[in-house]
Amino acid sequence: MADKTRKVAIGIDLGTTNSCVAVCKNGKVETIPHKMGGFLVPSWVTYTRKEVLVGDIAKAHGAAYVKSAIFAIKRIIGRKFNDPVVQSAIKTWKFNVLEDSTGVPRIELKHKGDLIRVSPEEISGLILRDLKESAEAYLDESEITDAVITVPAYFNDHQRQATIDAAKIAGLNVLRLINEPTAAAIAYIYDKPEKQKRNILVYDLGGGTFDVSIVNLNNANISVKAACGDTNLGGINFDDRCVEYFMNLIQNKYKVDMKEAHSLKYLMRLRNLVEKAKHDLSTIYETTIELIELHDELDVYEDFLRARFEDLNEDLFTKTLEIVKQCIKEAKLKKEDIDDVVLVGGSTRIPKIEEGLTELFGKAVSKAINQEHGVAHGAAILAANLTENLSKTFNISDVTAMSLGIETLNGEMNVLIKRNSQIPTQAQRTYTTGVEGENAIRITVLEGDSKIASKNLMLGTFDLLDLPLNPSVNVTFEVDCNGILTVHAVEDSTGINKMINVILNKGRLTSNEISLLRKKSYIIKKNNEECNKVKEKKNEFQTYLLKTKDQIKRSARRINTKDYEILLNKIEDGLSWLSTKEAEDVKKIENKYNGIHKYYDDILRNK
Known part of the structure; x- marks a missing residue:
């Protein structure tokens, strides 16, 4: 029976391809099994004619409901429809993604005979609710409301806010958003001796995102020194390359165009076969792609070698190593200063990944934590720490993934908080109007690392009106422990002020x-x-x-x-x-x- 004296809080790794939930009770960390079996839950939601399925069963129905089987939604959550990442993802999906009146993506599908539109937050909310229910069943709790949820270190403010919105839809209170590599670092050091000093590089390559963080461990203090990454690089990219290769091969060799409507279910099957082959090629050198009765009783049997897989994705593997080097540089360290290289994320099981890192650092990488469960474990440990359900305590200091600032009159970005600044943090700057006699000032909040304002992400904009001549406006940026920004502006002489939680940005859910x-x-x-x-x-x-x-x-x-x-x-x-x-x-x-x-x-x- 569950211990009812303390409120249970869980840790959730909300992944692009798979999700996972864990708990830390009485100092012991464990992955919670899904109510349908297994520990990793495919991040799939399928709308059938009668019901809405989540997880393995949703993925199993994917070929039958190609237009309403939603997966990899994490790639577009918190993004605008015209974002290149969204447009790239749409090309690989068979479900319809449309732009709504506020410029954000919505999925259009048929359910129970009606044409409906759902948001990425709603899809993620259904996945989170499913994980929540599994935890409640396993832990014998009538309701669990508190959770620590992980996000890629390179998630921007909009993506973090959207993740919190998804949690609210699922009936969860987010105790903390924590960067995935930071969570992995917590899991890695949890059972290590308390008195030690080490620099740990966490290489986190999942299904849809890639993060690198350099974490300094100084006794009970965990401090992130630098974080780099790419929110559009992961196992799905490897799958896409392989699917494209086999589509071209099938068209050239068998004269079958898999992009045609009647072949869509086979395309979904091909994607599943490629994903399985990728996993198999982590332990064997050759496998076979078998598409039975593809077209007019045509059976396709094609060998797939590890060497071919590596060749198709070589530039992506190299790109991850370049990001590793960049992160070391931003942490103001040398590769020799790194004590441990920790692998996390299912895609790190690819042998070429380990080979590249071993060659770069000249030593073996660590597999001390479960590559698929480690992030959820770290989140669960932090959840226990925050709810005082843990005797072993520690302090965590994370960093901002990108710089934060405002747009100046000459179209440049004036940085208030630099990337890799430790959070929580705040910064203040004083501004005035650009033209003499003006009595209003517009503040445009930006996130990114380009000097040119238009090349960065606009988080929000607001106006201060009815100002005196030559006003003095103090702008304060505050970033909380979740990495979420609040902006406050006040005119000194009049006290005219305005605050934006960037929550009010157009396209956000109310x-x-x-x-x-x-x-x-x-x-x-x-x-x-x-x-x-x-x-x-x-x-x-x-x-x-x-x-x-x-x-x-x-x-x-x-x-x-x-x-x-x-x-x-x-x-x-x-x-x-x-x-x-x-x-x-x-x-x-x-x-x-x-x-x-x-x-x-x-x-x-x-x-």
Whole structure:
């Protein structure tokens, strides 16, 4: 039974391809098994004709519901529709992604006969709710509300805010957003001696994102010195390269265009086969891609060698090593100063990754933590630390991934907080109007590392109006421990002020929208429960019908011929009825069952 004296908080690794949830209780960290089995939950949501599926079962239905099977949504959460990353992702997806009136992406799909639009936050919220429910079932808790959720170190302010919104939709309170490599570092040092000093480089290559962080451990103090990465580089990119290779091969060799509508389900199957082959090639040198009955009874068998896989992705592997070198430089260290290189993320199982890092550092890399579960473990440890459920305490100091500033009149970015500044932090700067006589000032908040303002991400903009002549406006930037920015501006002489949590940025979900989506998520849960009850009843009824049919056939001689024929007809009618729309109601199934069961009982009594 669960210990009810303290509130349980969980750690969640919300991944691009897979997600994971863990807990730290009584000093012990463990990965929580999913309610359907297994520990890694595919980050898939599939809208079927009747219900909304999450995880393994959603992925299994992907080929049947190509247009409504949503995956890798983390790639576009918190981004604008015209973002190059969004446009690149759309090209690889078969579900429809459209731009809404505020310029953000929405997924359009059919569900229960209606054409609906859902947000990336809603999809992520469904995944988070599913993980939450698994934790509640496993830990025997009626409800778990507190969680630490991990995000890529290179997630910007919008992406972090959107992740918090997704958690709210799932009914979760975010104790802390923590960068994925920082969480991995916590997991790595958790069972190490407390009194030690080390520089740890965390190489985190997951399904959709890549992060590198250099973490300094000084006794119980964990301090991130630098973080670099690419939020559009991961295992999915490797898959995309391989899928494209086989699509071209199949078109040239077999004259089948897999981009055509009738081939979409085979394209989904090819993607799944390529993903499996990628995993296999981490331990063997050769595998086979088998597409059975691809077209007009055509079977495709193609060898796939590890060497080919490495050749297709060589430039991406090299790119990760360049980012590693950049991170070491930004931490003002040499590679010889790195004591441990820690691998995390499923894609680090690729042998070429380990080979490249071993060659770069001249020593073996560490696999001391589980590459798929380590990030969730670190989040769980921090959750226990924040809720005082941990005897071993530590202090964490993370950093900003990118610089923060405002746009100046000449179109440049004036930096207030530099990238890799330790958080929480704040900075202040004084500004005035650009033209004499002006009584208003516009403040445009930027995030990025380009000197040219237009090349950075605009987080938000607001105006201070009715200012005196030659105003003196103090602008304060505050970044909290979640890496989220608040901007405050005040004019000295008048006290005119304005605050922006960059929450008000166009395209963000409002608190009312989040509340409605949370209710919708609950309705989906209840609908799924009803669908499962129907499936269970239909299965029970079908089992009863088949069993009864077998019994009366074996005892036909002892049953009146007329009764036998009537009962057999009722059974056949029942089996056919199970395929009708009417059989989607538990009460009607029970009534149908009771009618046949009563008739059979009457026959047995009158024998």
